[in-house]
Amino acid sequence: MLTRLGLFAMLVAVFFSSWHRLPMTLDRTSWYFPDSAVTMLVFIRIAMYGFVIAPGGQWKFTDPMLD
Numbered sequence: 639m640l641t642r643l644g645l646f647a648m649l650v651a652v653f654f655s656s657w658h659r660l661p662m663t664l665d666r667t668s669w670y671f672p673d674s675a676v677t678m679l680v681f682i683r684i685a686m687y688g689f690v691i692a693p694g695g696q697w698k699f700t701d702p703m704l705d
Contacts, residue, residue, distance in 0.1 A: 646691070650684055657681070 640648045662674045 646688065650688060653684065654681070 660674075660677055661670050662677065663671055664674075665671060668674075
């Protein structure tokens with residue numbers, strides 16, 4: 639994966655493959671909710687960063703009438 643898709647794709651695959659091992663909850667009364675919230679925010683930020691850099695500098699949501 640590293641040679642085919644790049645370092646960022648490999649890191650995302652490694653991080654997301656360990657998702658099931660982390661204690662996750664949406665129950666705010668749970669004692670491990672703060673750790674779960676931080677972990678989920680990290681994963682969301684990684685996904686957002688990948689969404690931004692994936693087009694390679696081109697904006698995909700353009701209006702065809704403006705072209």
